[in-house]
Amino acid sequence: MLVDINLLPEKERERSTLLIAALVVLGAAILFWAILFVLSLSLSKETGRVESQIASLHASQEAVRQNMQPSTDVSDREKLASTVEWAEAYRFDTLPLLRELIALLPERGFFVSFEFTAPHESKVVVQFDDKSDAAYYLTRMKSSTIVSVATMESLVAERLDEERDLQTLPRFEATYHIEYVDERSFVVEVDDPIETEGQEDDFDE
Secondary structure, three states, X not given: XXXXXXXXXXXXXXXXXXXXXXXXXXXXXXXXXXXXXXXXXXHHHHHHHHHHHHHHHHHHHHXXXXXXXXXXXXXXXXXXXXXXXHHHHHOOOHHHHHHHHHHHOOOOOEEEXXXXXXXXXXXXXXXXXXXXXXXXXXXXXXXXXXXEEEEEEEEEEOOOOOOOOOOOOOOEEEEEEEEEOOOOOOOOOOOOOOOOOOOEEOOOO
16 A cells, blocks of 8 residues: 655645746746737838828829919910910821822832921922932922922932942932922911921831
8 A cells, every 4th residue: 555645845835836827927928028019010110111101192192283283374375275276277288298299209209208397398308210200200290289399409329239249220319399389378376486397207118
């Protein structure tokens, strides 16, 4: 038969149990406060980031709002409207001109460039296989009902293909100054004169 003999005093066992319980409670409290501190730090960073985004958004909205504000200067709006009306009135109908000039081209004539130098004048560069075609085209333009004046400013022969050493026939580029019949019946006057720049279109056939 075994006999249970307790050699430890009863008070010391109670103290050990209380100490362990206190350490457990203290460890849980430290862990809780550590988690709370980490969450608070993360929330503070997120709050700062959101506030920065809100400030940037407000600045962008203010800039857009200022750009969208209509001009309160009535004279500026009237001047702009007059300028637009003036430009519309001075715009020459280009499509009929191009159709007519293309129809007058010889079979081996090709547009290189077309540029308006004035409201009813243009500079045209055309490429031909033969220099006689350049003179022929000038004669046909002068007989056109839409052309008032046509002159040939230059006639230049292109270089041969020296890289391939081919004895190909030279091609010629003729530059014409053309003035068109202006049938526009009115011009809108504006306070300040507006300088018109040439409109350039390239055409490849």
